[in-house]
Amino acid sequence: MKKVFLLTLGIINYSFGQVDYQTEIQTIFTANCTGCHGNSGGLSLTSYGGVMAGGNSGAVIEPGNHGGSLLWQKVNSGAMPQNNPNLSSDEINLIAQWIDEGALEQPALMTQPNTWIPKEYILNQNYPNPFNPITIFRYELPEDAMVNITIYDMMGRQISTLVSSQQSAGYKSIQWDATNITGQPASAGLYLYKIQAGDFTQTKKMTLLK
Numbered sequence: 001m002k003k004v005f006l007l008t009l010g011i012i013n014y015s016f017g018q019v020d021y022q023t024e025i026q027t028i029f030t031a032n033c034t035g036c037h038g039n040s041g042g043l044s045l046t047s048y049g050g051v052m053a054g055g056n057s058g059a060v061i062e063p064g065n066h067g068g069s070l071l072w073q074k075v076n077s078g079a080m081p082q083n084n085p086n087l088s089s090d091e092i093n094l095i096a097q098w099i100d101e102g103a104l105e106q107p108a109l110m111t112q113p114n115t116w117i118p119k120e121y122i123l124n125q126n127y128p129n130p131f132n133p134i135t136i137f138r139y140e141l142p143e144d145a146m147v148n149i150t151i152y153d154m155m156g157r158q159i160s161t162l163v164s165s166q167q168s169a170g171y172k173s174i175q176w177d178a179t180n181i182t183g184q185p186a187s188a189g190l191y192l193y194k195i196q197a198g199d200f201t202q203t204k205k206m207t208l209l210k
């Protein structure tokens with residue numbers, strides 16, 4: 001029984017072929033980019049957090065949209081790595097695939113069944129932050145739960161509801177395009193986002209730029 005289960009997992013994982021950030025994407029940046037994009041200001045490509053935080057002109061990754069992502073445009077046009085040989089087309093395609101899969105730090109499916117289910121409830125800081133106008137919230141559910149993710153302004157007024165449903169355990173993400181309940185763009189400023197899942201509640205701050 002267990003054997004069949006593991007085999008099925010292997011097949012699922014293989015057929016989706018999801019890109020793993022650490023072993024596949026970060027290695028490209030470490031080999032080709034971090035000599036210039038270290039941690040001394042501007043775009044840092046030394047870690048997932050740095051990549052998603054972006055550079056002087058804001059976000060360089062738009063999860064789900066490689067063509068709209070500045071980082072992909074720069075490597076695809078050959079503008080980056082600057083003064084160095086271009087990345088191979090395989091590397092450029094891998095970056096595109098990773099972005100289109102949601103630019104996650106970890107693949108949504110793992111081969112180790114135990115690491116499938118997070119150990120505890122977690123609400124991560126949104127990426128990018130500050131943002132304009134799209135940002136992503138990643139959260140982890142250790143068990144099936146009724147989940148609400150709500151955005152408030154600093155006066156405590158509800159701006160938008162991103163999730164309000166029963167969800168299964170796992171690694172989750174949801175994006176916000178900075179529109180309010182009526183579909184109008186929210187104004188620049190500080191906002192709160194709050195997750196309620198089972199008995200877990202957490203609130204974090206974020207900044208919308210214009």
Ligand code: HEC
Nearest residue numbers: 032033036043055056057058060070071074080081082083
């Ligand atoms: C030899 C140094 C050098 C290398 C190597 C290099 N870059 Fe850059 N990069 C720069 C400089 C300088 C800038 C800022 C000027 C500009 O935007 O063209 C920049 C800007 C960028 C930007 C725009 C950032 C922003 O906020 O506007 C992106 C994206 C980028 N690089 C990605 C990469 C990637 C990905 C690699 C590796 C595949 C890489 N770079 C390798 C020097 C380098």
